[in-house]
Amino acid sequence: MTDFKVTTIDLLRHGACEGGEIFRGSTNVALSDKGWEQMRAAVADEGGWSQIVSSDLKRCREFSDWLAQDRGISVETDARLREIHFGDWEGKLISEVREQYPQEWKTFFGKPSQAVAPNGETMADFHRRVTPAIGEWAEQLRGQHFLVVAxxxxxxxxxxxxxxxxxxxxxxxxxxxxxxxxxxxxxxxxSEPWAQLVFHRG
Known part of the structure; x- marks a missing residue:
């Protein structure tokens, strides 16, 4: 490694999906037409990526495959970048979960480090899954500018x-x-690497 390296990482969330306002988690649902429009608009004025790294769930992967072909770059999928598994909440309306699981709901949003949906993945385990995954990609693609779709x-x-x-x-x-x-x-x-947030469109 030279004395100084800068790695640029863009993080893009998938667009709106089929099925309405539900907990999807690990459920493999597709983007809606609106979701495709949202994602195309999000990347229209962006670029310069050497590679795309994507969740393997199709609401991320299908767009990543399209974008990679459109821009002439490679795409790799990583199952560790899947959404948190919501257990019994998966496929349920958000409003339904809020009514049926009031205590778990409060914990999930008020003290997420202790949160877990019934029969789901704990937030702590989820964080331990994601953190090394993105770290490995940052190491592998050090000095480059790449896009993560998740x-x-x-x-x-x-x-x-x-x-x-x-x-x-x-x-x-x-x-x-x-x-x-x-x-x-x-x-x-x-010295230890350090991260800087350049922009956040949230």
């Missing part, structure tokens, strides 16, 4: 880690459909 909680998990925020802050960050954030990772010989 899910709302995945992007929030990455953000709280790079901004050195507590996990309980994860629900304080707004990441809308097709929202994009850019980070730069700076590495200098003899």
């Amino acid at each position: 899910h709302g909680a995945v992007i929030r998990s990455i953000m709280v880690n790079w901004l050195q925020m507590p996990l309980d802050a994860i629900t304080s960050l707004s990441v809308p459909y097709a929202g994009m954030s850019r980070f730069k990772i700076f590495e200098m010989k003899g």
